[in-house]
Amino acid sequence: MPDSPRDKGHSERPAEWLATLSLLGDVARVRLLRLVEQAELGVGELAIAAQLPQSTVSRHLKALHEHGWIVKRVEGTASFYRLVPGALDADLRQLWETTRDRVISGPVFTDDANRLEQVLSSRRGDSQGFFGRIGGEWHEMRRELFGTGFGPEAMLGLIDPDWVVADLGCGTGDVSQRLAPIVREVIAVDREPAMLEACRKRLDGADGIRYVEADLAELPLSEGSIDAAVIMLVLHHVAEPLEVLAEVSRVLRPGGCALIVDMVRHERDEYRHDMGHLHLGFDEQTVSGWAEPAGFARSTWRRLSSSPEGKGPGLFAAGFFKPVG
Numbered sequence: 001m002p003d004s005p006r007d008k009g010h011s012e013r014p015a016e017w018l019a020t021l022s023l024l025g026d027v028a029r030v031r032l033l034r035l036v037e038q039a040e041l042g043v044g045e046l047a048i049a050a051q052l053p054q055s056t057v058s059r060h061l062k063a064l065h066e067h068g069w070i071v072k073r074v075e076g077t078a079s080f081y082r083l084v085p086g087a088l089d090a091d092l093r094q095l096w097e098t099t100r101d102r103v104i105s106g107p108v109f110t111d112d113a114n115r116l117e118q119v120l121s122s123r124r125g126d127s128q129g130f131f132g133r134i135g136g137e138w139h140e141m142r143r144e145l146f147g148t149g150f151g152p153e154a155m156l157g158l159i160d161p162d163w164v165v166a167d168l169g170c171g172t173g174d175v176s177q178r179l180a181p182i183v184r185e186v187i188a189v190d191r192e193p194a195m196l197e198a199c200r201k202r203l204d205g206a207d208g209i210r211y212v213e214a215d216l217a218e219l220p221l222s223e224g225s226i227d228a229a230v231i232m233l234v235l236h237h238v239a240e241p242l243e244v245l246a247e248v249s250r251v252l253r254p255g256g257c258a259l260i261v262d263m264v265r266h267e268r269d270e271y272r273h274d275m276g277h278l279h280l281g282f283d284e285q286t287v288s289g290w291a292e293p294a295g296f297a298r299s300t301w302r303r304l305s306s307s308p309e310g311k312g313p314g315l316f317a318a319g320f321f322k323p324v325g
Contacts, residue, residue: 005243019067020068020092021095023063023064023067023069024095024096025098026060027103027108027144028050028052028056029060029063029064030099031050031108032050032057032060033064033070033083033096033100034104034109034112035049035112035116036070036082036083037082037083037085038116039120040080040081040082040115041080041081041119042078042080042081043058043061043078043079043081045058045119045123046081048062048115048119048308049115049119051310051311053300056189057164060229061081064081065081066233069088069092069096070083071084071087083096083132083323085097087100089090099101101184101284107264107265107266107267107313108266108267110264110314111264111266111313111314114303114305114306114314117305118305118306118307119308122308133229139236143231149254151182156178156179156182157182159164159182159228160183160227161182161183161184162183162184162227163227163228164183164184164185164186164187164222164225164226164228165179165185165186165187165228166189166219166224166228166229166230166251166255167179167186167188167189167228167229167230167232167233167275168187168189168216168219168230168234168248169189169216169231169232169234170189170190170195171190171195171232172187172195172198172199172202173188173199173203173209174232175230176188176199176206176209177203177206178205179200179230180206180208180209184208185208185209185210186208186209186210187209187210187212187221187226188203188209188210188211188212189212189213189216189219190214191212191213191216193213199211204240216231216234216238216244216247217240217243217244217247218247219248219250219251221251222251223250223251224251224252224253224254224256224264225251225253225255226251226253227253228257228258228259229248229251229256229257229258229259230258230259230261231248231258231259231260231261231262232243232259232261233262233280234264235260235262235280236263236277236279236281236282237276237277237278238278238279239278241279241282242293245258245291245294245320246293246294246295248294248320249274249320249322250295251297252322253322254324254325255321255322255323255324256322257319257320257321257322258296258315258319259311259317259319259320259321260287260318260320261304261316261317261318262281262282262316263280263282263312263313263314263315263316263317264281264282264303264313264314264315264316265280265282265283265286266281266313266314267280268313282312282316284316287299287301287318290320291320294320295322296321296322296323297321297323298320298321299319299320300317300318300319301316301317301318302316302317303315303316304316
């Protein structure tokens with residue numbers, strides 16, 4: 001049976017109340033409280049959802065449990081934690097609800113919620129595996145026969161093999177390597193000579209790749225000369241993303257498209273200093289607002305599923321489509 005939060009009312013001493021109150025002064029503890037408000041979770045699951053070391057999570061949970069914020073349920077050797085607002089002392093409940101409502105819309109809490117969804121999805125999959133995967137025989141048979149990685153690769157067959165695709169800000173060439181075997185030509189573009197040389201060496205011998213050193217806002221490509229462009233984790237390094245999108249629109253043929261993958265808006269300010277990021281991600285409104293002034297007819301924006309193993313902010317994929325005529 002789970003234990004219960006302590007209901008001390010107003011009988012506890014001032015020092016105890018202040019100690020309980022102080023726990024909400026740490027954003028990591030508030031993040032953990034929000035996660036266990038949404039689901040009963042173990043330490044390992046919380047570590048994945050919050051991207052924190054298990055030792056840190058355990059330390060915070062111990063303090064939160066001791067001061068009555070959360071309940072703990074023991075099952076064998078595992079412990080599971082939950083915040084049940086209705087079981088809290090009235091003052092604590094009001095304090096929590098006020099705190100939660102003020103911070104819940106922040107990017108870090110949104111990222112936590114997305115990772116939590118992946119954790120719970122994995123848990124459901126594990127549960128189905130344990131209990132016989134009722135109704136899922138074909139899914140498991142297919143996975144046993146063919147593995148799990150063929151789907152995304154197979155969908156590359158939707159790309160026209162006669163296309164010319166620009167990999168803008170190619171880095172070490174992940175996109176170029178994936179696309180080169182299935183399109184007529186990949187133009188790998190990067191402004192940094194060292195990065196372009198690293199890409200060339202890594203993809204040594206790959207057919208159908210042309211390497212171009214250039215600024216993305218001044219591409220040495222003819223108007224309407226490419227069918228598609230990919231800008232993968234690049235625009236947060238660019239001072240004026242709209243200028244790059246306008247240049248991409250210029251070199252795309254009518255009906256061509258561009259794919260942008262980048263970070264959603266976040267608050268990791270250290271990225272500016274540690275990795276030279278000029279933007280702390282982008283929100284949907286900002287990205288969608290680039291389409292018309294850059295010369296695109298329409299755009300799409302979709303937040304990508306967060307990988308539990310990933311340590312960075314969440315990602316989005318945005319498509320930009322030129323008018324046909």
